[in-house]
Amino acid sequence: MKHIIKINKGTLNNLEKKGCGECQTSCQSACKTSCTVGNQKCENK
């Protein structure tokens, strides 16, 4: 494609085997105030 470059194909719609709850709690990582879940890593490999 010439006008649109795909940086990342979104996969949020794929919920298969998701929701295991093993990833880090947002506020424990560094912030202690400002949520932001998008910067956590999925631990469900």
Place this chain on the structure above:
Amino acid sequence: MIHKYKLNDKFILLDINSGGVFKIDEITYDILDHYPEKDRNTVTKLLQSKYKVLDIGQSIDEIDTLISSDELFSEQESITYDFKNNTSIKAMCLHVSHDCNIRCKYCFASQGNFQGEKLLMDEETGKAAIDFLIYNSIGRRNLEIDFFGGEPLLNFALIKKLVNYARDKEVQHNKNFRFTITTNALLLNDENIEYINDNMDNVVLSIDGRKETNDNMRYTINNQGTYDIIIDNLKNLVNKRGDKDYYLRGTFTKFNLDFSNDVLHLADCGFDKISVEPVVAKPDMDYALCKEDLPKLFDEYEKLSIQYLKRKKDNPFNFFHFNIDLDHGPCLYKRVSGCGAGNDYIAITPLGDIYPCHQFVGDEKFKLGSLETGIINKDIKDQFYKANLVEKTKCTDCWAKYYCGGGCLANAYNTNLDILSPDEVGCELEKKRLECAIMIQTEQ
């Protein structure tokens, strides 16, 4: 839903429901102001004075291709938040000390004692907290404990005992503990640094940035700024830490709206993991951020993101809020359930009282129960259970929802007296940070 923006001379397009990220050109950017609501012919007419008809057609073809593969304007997954595990506790903020050896103007803990007496947690309470976590974490293996305060190093002996205790228990119960300590760095010395570096998976070290910024908000009991006392301690710890995680954690307030200089100062001191964040405060405080500060703060985030990219090549550092893992980020369930306060995350006071998170500690209304009684305030528990994206009307139409997760509930409560009603200033800053973070990703 889509969101598009221009930053650092780049045009960026997000597909919100799928999480897709695209770099686009200016024609496509302009076309998306009208298309697909208006049809191809109308859009072509509208834009043909600015662009070649052929290019407009091509760009619309590309948009159509992505729409037909469900990558643009993709369907919203219907999602409920009662997914597996989300009320089983996994993370605990353990307030081992409600006493502090410094005074910070913005301290939500009211200078260390959380609106109560100065107290240190005893061993029995600490062990009971760990047992509580183990027994209430059914179905989870990774458990997190943050030794918090006040200043946790004032109760260092207890921390060591509790780490040993948890390590013994984790084998028995097939759990994996990850420890964090959050400290103001005043009491760091060679001995406790060695212990911390050996045993803590993460260390959060408080410093606000430049000396004047830091010392204006963080000072000792004798009104002496803390910068000169802590800076070498911080370097000592970080130099010996190897690859292990740590974060320098600062707060910016109305008094240092030019906070990008504080972040860069810390980077210039050689620290490479930095988190500097907006203060959470009641709006009537003189240091609280307000709407009028937003243009300046947006500008600061943009400036910082551009510097950040420049330094990526030979002098890289990691700014917490610019970390976004587009490929391996959390699943939709996590994004919908948000910070987890009062659900998978709780805070324990020195006396063993349970609160939804460290920010609510000391406000009796929010007390969930105690280690003795367990969680008995079902009303509060329920309120926090429902505090997720599905239930927050302000978030439903927000493009940032799946990155943000719904914002800080304490912030919402401070500003709007309602945990379901996010703080607007917080939201605007979050959206700007996300735009910067995603822009950075598109450049890598």
